[in-house]
Amino acid sequence: MPRPSPSSPPSVDPVRLTPRRVREIGSRLLEWYDREKRDLPWRRTSDPYAILVSEFMLQQTQVATAIPYYTRFLKEFPTVQALASAPEQEVLRLWAGLGYYSRARNLRATANRIVEAHGGKVPDSVAELLFLPGVGSYMAGAVASIAHGIVAAAVDGNVIRVLSRLFRLKKDPSGPRVRRELEDLDMALVPRDRPGDFNQAMMELGARVCAPAAPDCPACPLRTVCEAAREGNPTDYPFKPRRAETVEVEESCAMVRRGERYLVTQRPGQTGRYRSMWEFPHIEVAKGGKTARRAKQTLGTYLADQFGIEVRVEEEWAEIRHQVTHHKIRKRVFRCSVGEGEGRAENDEPKVEETPVRWLTLEEIAALPLAAPQKRILELLKDAESFFGG
Numbered sequence: 001m002p003r004p005s006p007s008s009p010p011s012v013d014p015v016r017l018t019p020r021r022v023r024e025i026g027s028r029l030l031e032w033y034d035r036e037k038r039d040l041p042w043r044r045t046s047d048p049y050a051i052l053v054s055e056f057m058l059q060q061t062q063v064a065t066a067i068p069y070y071t072r073f074l075k076e077f078p079t080v081q082a083l084a085s086a087p088e089q090e091v092l093r094l095w096a097g098l099g100y101y102s103r104a105r106n107l108r109a110t111a112n113r114i115v116e117a118h119g120g121k122v123p124d125s126v127a128e129l130l131f132l133p134g135v136g137s138y139m140a141g142a143v144a145s146i147a148h149g150i151v152a153a154a155v156d157g158n159v160i161r162v163l164s165r166l167f168r169l170k171k172d173p174s175g176p177r178v179r180r181e182l183e184d185l186d187m188a189l190v191p192r193d194r195p196g197d198f199n200q201a202m203m204e205l206g207a208r209v210c211a212p213a214a215p216d217c218p219a220c221p222l223r224t225v226c227e228a229a230r231e232g233n234p235t236d237y238p239f240k241p242r243r244a245e246t247v248e249v250e251e252s253c254a255m256v257r258r259g260e261r262y263l264v265t266q267r268p269g270q271t272g273r274y275r276s277m278w279e280f281p282h283i284e285v286a287k288g289g290k291t292a293r294r295a296k297q298t299l300g301t302y303l304a305d306q307f308g309i310e311v312r313v314e315e316e317w318a319e320i321r322h323q324v325t326h327h328k329i330r331k332r333v334f335r336c337s338v339g340e341g342e343g344r345a346e347n348d349e350p351k352v353e354e355t356p357v358r359w360l361t362l363e364e365i366a367a368l369p370l371a372a373p374q375k376r377i378l379e380l381l382k383d384a385e386s387f388f389g390g
């Protein structure tokens with residue numbers, strides 16, 4: 001959240017953030033902005049309410065798309081009082097086509113709050129702005145600085161990209177901790193005399209010059225102070241952590257039937273993604289897969305060791321593929337048979353105490369908590385009951 005002064009030192013080495021460099025970034029950027037800034041309707045006003053409306057509209061919306069909506073909206077609701085007293089349907093009608101309608105509802109709710117709690121004046125402190133519906137840290141900083149000249153950070157996606165490249169930040173900005181560090185860093189750069197212009201200039205530079213895939217460094221006013229441009233690798237920033245490599249996993253799953261019932265087991269309840277959920281017994285076999293014969297042997301041994309159930313592992317009956325995080329899982333389901341007199345006499349007393357097992361009908365299994373792949377096996381089984389002569 002933007003603060004009037006950084007609560008912790010910026011994450012950039014202070015040697016790289018010298019007063020001279022801070023001044024240089026500010027002055028180069030503002031010179032460029034004064035020369036190149038687009039003439040936008042919300043830049044022709046100093047009315048905090050109009051600036052607030054523009055910031056709500058510009059969330060998730062391109063500038064060119066927002067302009068006609070902004071103009072119509074302010075014509076219809078020229079003051080915060082007019083918006084606060086307008087029926088919601090009327091506000092939504094004017095917003096129609098802009099999308100993300102929660103923004104319109106929040107803007108109207110914010111107008112109400114401003115009228116009721118702030119005497120109709122848009123608050124000038126970041127802390128108070130943050131209490132308004134739909135106002136997050138970026139918007140609070142933008143409104144405080146642009147509408148009221150308060151020194152505040154306003155860090156949106158464009159600014160994250162520019163800062164990450166200027167300082168070659170090797171941190172993933174998607175988490176809240178790094179996000180706060182970026183706000184502190186931005187705060188250290190905001191010039192005290194023109195905070196609103198500086199924030200708009202950073203956003204404009206990110207939108208028009210420091211583009212995500214093709215930054216135009218030769219045309220950038222910050223090229224001589226930009227570390228990524230000097231290294232020749234701006235598109236390496238913002239830093240993205242390497243995604244874990246996909247691991248192929250192969251599992252053998254037992255579909256063991258006795259009479260009308262099937263063997264299912266419950267996962268231990270302490271840890272793991274599927275804790276306490278029920279499943280058809282299965283075991284992971286070596287990465288890359290084994291031959292069907294080895295997979296069958298492994299499964300038979302597992303059932304005997306784990307549950308004390310001697311089964312005949314017969315043909316492969318189905319194959320289920322699914323993915324869990326970076327694990328690509330191929331589950332080969334084997335039909336297994338066990339005689340009426342074989343296996344455990346007391347079905348619900350497991351050999352391994354912490355691994356409950358049950359012999360249940362398909363209807364009973366359907367009533368248990370099952371993970372998605374297990375539900376798929378169950379559905380296949382329901383469809384194929386006749387396969388087993390049931």
Ligand code: SF4
Nearest residue numbers: 210217220226229234
């Ligand atoms: S020099 Fe290039 S990478 Fe650096 S801020 Fe400018 S456009 Fe972005």
